[in-house]
Amino acid sequence: MLRSCAARLRTLRVLRRQPGDARLPGSQPGSGKLRSFSFEDVTEKDQALPKPSWSKDLRLLFDKFMKKCEDGSWKRLPSYKTSYTTSTIQDIRAFFSGSIPLKEELMSQARLFTRSFEDGLGFEYVMFYNDDEKRVVCICQGGLYLQGPPGFLHGGALATLIDITLGTNAMVAGGPVMTANLDISFKRPVPLCSVVVINSQLDKVEGRKFFVSCNVRSVDEQTLHTEGTGLFIKLEPGKSLI
Structure with missing residues (x-):
């Protein structure tokens, strides 16, 4: 399953330029790790x-985690619908040896799947990460256009949220990655428009392989909805994807 590499790379760049932040892995000069991409700044709403469209539960959890960010132990991850500039596309093509299968005029119209719905109808979510603990927490709300069984969130929609959460965890730890495997166990269905918390952690790293796991719980943590594990592969500069 291919990851949204450009969106991940853009998130990494934003994180690395935050004032007072320590450099993330892969950003140290001369480290031999992935360089920071020279994306042009695009005026776009976070x-x-x-x-x-956010529910009361989502707002309360957001405020709770923003409080944790005050001492620097946690950081909020920005997220955009993604507007690609010419410079962005050139950088990505150079990294992947020109393997993007779309022309620039089409790439400029591309949008991140999870941010392509109108507010409140699709995926509403925000992620926070703790670098010391190698954890990423995603608080999310599934809108009316994500229905599966009547009144409940589609399993594929939840799998998408798990994928981006686990992938973001691997990305923060090691740079751009792609999904190699997801193993998801659905325990209880998630009511549509309710809020759940995806708690993920980096379990181990073996070379370019990043192993990440998570659980999905209700706001009060009393209901376990889903458990999942993922294997993500760190991308190599200059290696074609197709």
């Missing part, structure tokens, strides 16, 4: 901030 989608990981409170909106009118």
Whole structure:
């Protein structure tokens, strides 16, 4: 399953330029790790901030984690619908040896799947990470267009949220990655428009392989909805994807 590499790379760049932040793995000069991409700044709304479509539970959890960010132990991850500039596309093509299968005019219209719905109808989510603990927490709300069984979130929608959470955890730890494997066990269905918390952690690293696991719980933590594990592979500069 291919990851949204450009969106991940952009998130990494934003994180690395935050004032006062320690450099993330892969950003040290001369380290031999992945360089930071020279994306042009694009004026675009950060989608990981409170909106009118957010429920009370989502806002309360957001405030709770923002409080944790005050001492620097946790950081909020920005998220965008993604507007690609010409410079962005050139950087990505150079990294992947020109293997992007779309022309630039089509790439400029591309949007991150999870940010392509109108507010409140699709995926509403925000992620926070703790670098010391190698953890990423995603608080999320599934909208009316993500229904599976009547009144419940589609399993594929939840799998998407798990994929981006686990993948983001691997990305923060080691740079751009792609999903190699996901193993998801659904325990209890998630009511549509409710809020759940995806708690993920990096379990181990073996070379370019990043092993990550998570659980999905209700806001009160009393209901275990889903458990999942993932294997992510760190991308190599200059290696074609196709």
